[in-house]
Amino acid sequence: MRIWFLSFALLLGCSTVKETATLSKSINIDVEELKLENGLVALIVRNSKLPIFSIQTFYNVGSKNEVPGITGASHLLEHMMFKGAKKYGKNKIDFIIEGSGGSTNAYTTNDMTVYYENMPSSELEQILDIEADRMENLLLDNEDFNKERDVVLEERKMRYENSPKGQIYIEMMSAIFKGTPYGRSVIGEIQDIKNVSRDQMYQYFKRFYAPNNAKIILVGDIDITKAKDLIKEKFGKISSSPTVEKAHKELKESDFIPNWKESQIISRKGESPNPLFMLGFTTYKSGHPKGYGLDVLASIIGSGKSASLVKQYVLIEKPIASSIYASHQSLEKTGFFSVGGELIKGINLKEFRDDLVKKLISFCETEITAKNIQKVKNNYLALLYSGLDTNSGLAGFLGERQVVFGDWRFYKSELDIFDKVSEQEVKGLCRETFSRPSVLVSVWNKNK
């Protein structure tokens, strides 16, 4: 059975400026859906090319749900989910998954926590049984819990404390989203990681780990009828969380809007011998129509060797930066646009910042062209194909949309919006964004 059908709207000839890319018609995915009475949603896509499949379990919980004192709880809980449950006890889960040839891991973001496994087809029932067991009956063993705090503290050192690039990211999130849940780091404060109690974690788990806060995505060599029956059997009896809906409703969008008004410059001492910088502007939440225009803007000015920023600062006779990029990150409740990179030794950071802001505003008039917009669409199509090449890639693509937008089909609307992004619209967004106050964070060993 074929799983997705590609209509090659772009295959009529080479890409030209006048050609209209129809991204929305480029991909169709055949998805089977299942919704249980306890609120669990499952999406299933069959691909029988190889005797393997991927399963991803999305929980709508992340650092957005944490409060001071338990920062990092979502991430620490992610680690504890591999430590055992009632049926699959201490240290059993990894051994069962890997022993059959599978692999597993997980990640936590500001908005969600995702568990993923790539498995041989024969292991469908086994993995569903494990996911159901740990959704309902996590052990949270005290001894393991204390050891895992140390592991997370080492992860924190590796990613942030001993990495100037990690340091700058944490500082930027803290400054640009100051006073909002997004200002707190996903990995958590050191003291909170050390002090959060087992009871606090258990309460957190019981509130957010429930079928009415989870989506299961299966892609691969699976018998769809059998998969549906197994999901009903394993998860159908698990109670939904009576408090999770309230918890999500309590997160008002207004609580995520930072209230600073003036531009800020933050200098942090770090071990980088050259100044690292990140300039940030607040933008819009995931799914907001303006967000897609900002994605296009970020690509035009900061992606690839022909990007405006690269031409201005990197590929010049006397380079000012050794690397530079632009990015637009949409989170569930809000978003931010950033320009970052590494300066050449001897470049004055303050002068660079003033010049950068002026150039960004000038780009709105000079760089937003029909050709550049078409270039972004061509690249987005190539990226889409790469992302959907594996069972795991497709499962992640569907799951993110199901969690954030409540419907996996939202990708069609997204592609449709991309198709319609116009020169005038991106120019307007460019002027709007870069005339806002900004946050500049730098990390350098010469900073005090």
Next chain:
Amino acid sequence: MRNKIIFALILFKSISAFSASFLNNVKRDKWGDLEVVWIEDDKFPRYNAIIYFQDGALNEEFSGLTQASFEQMSSGTSKDSQEELAEYFDFYATKLRRAVTHEYSTYSIQGLTKDIVPVVTKVCEMFKDAQFPEVELKSYVSRSKNQIKSIVNSHSTLADRVFREVTLTGTPFAKSAEGTLESFDKLDSVKLKKRLNELNKARKVLYLSGPAEAYKLKEVISKNCPWSSEKSLKKIELTKPETQSAIYLVPVNGANQAQIRIGRYVTANEILGKNDSYGFLAGFLGGGFTSKLIQELRVKRGLTYSAGAYVSMQRDYGRAGIMTFSKTETTPEAITIVRDIFTDLSANKIDLQEFKHQQGHQIGSFAFAFEETNAFLTQIMIYDHQNRSLSELEKYPQIIAALTPEALSQASLEAFPWERLTIVVVGDKSLEKTLSRIRPVKILDYKKFL
């Protein structure tokens, strides 16, 4: 657990069936001097072309020359400027990548199939007519030197770089293929053109995948690329490294965690015919959350977040290594635990359950090697470079199933003889005292490795 292993073994026949069918899809051809390996894949309208050059950093005049030749090809031809080339490839959503190892190099092109003819024609123009203009080259040198100086921003990358040089000192593989602060100053247009000309004459193999229409590259390449296979490689004298079994401490400011690398140089003779048992050893030690290193260091003691192992080979040399990290206070303990693991393995103190578990894992995960055509294509290229038959790949599950704990013990003894292993630690200077209780410590200045 036991049932699972039996089940995995029963699956041999079906595994062999699909691996054989995948290998049957691999077609070999010759387009003039150019050897071609082709896999038709119509899942998406995109292609991947990896051009393998049997010529790498071993043959370059100075460190980083080959890499700079590939990278700076796009800095201008007599027809197009750097900016025009960048605009061209970005517009067609083309990814151009290069990789230089000591024994071989690759240049890869990925893009949408509809654009394959103009894109590859333009790539051929660069190979034929790259001018390496001085202004763009000066800028490249400035940026590259700046980036090397920033290597201290990643303690892990710094540890890898120092470990490589320390374990390979005295061999032709010691110098970095990426260039050094000193070698970047030697770059000029004449040397880059000469090096590119050598690469154009080296033996090449094109590894290509995509829909059927991607095969029309044959005409494009024959007509436009200046490639031949007339250059023969000079014989490299393989010498043994000069490193001692000390601990090399590389102090970095402000570190509250130490990066640890443990391992050694491996010769081709040592690994001949043992690729799979060494691969199994690497998986047993560091493959996944149930591996020996993760269980001992992370799960039982909470000393680290990650740990890995490899026994990697090119054709004439390789390296066996362990990589992990730990907080400053527990770094000596982490090293001691690694030592104990090797002591037990070498003495054949192997838990049969753990051994069977790893067999189940490696056999069961075999199918994933075929999921991404690009990864499969790269795997074929590596087998070809090592002069290994693809039938070895097909038989991999059977080979793993036939391994014994004794074979694992022997592989450990050969690849990781504790007294001959070099240890590199990148971390706080205070570690000198505590590490000296394990072995003599030599302090190295990281700036000498840039």
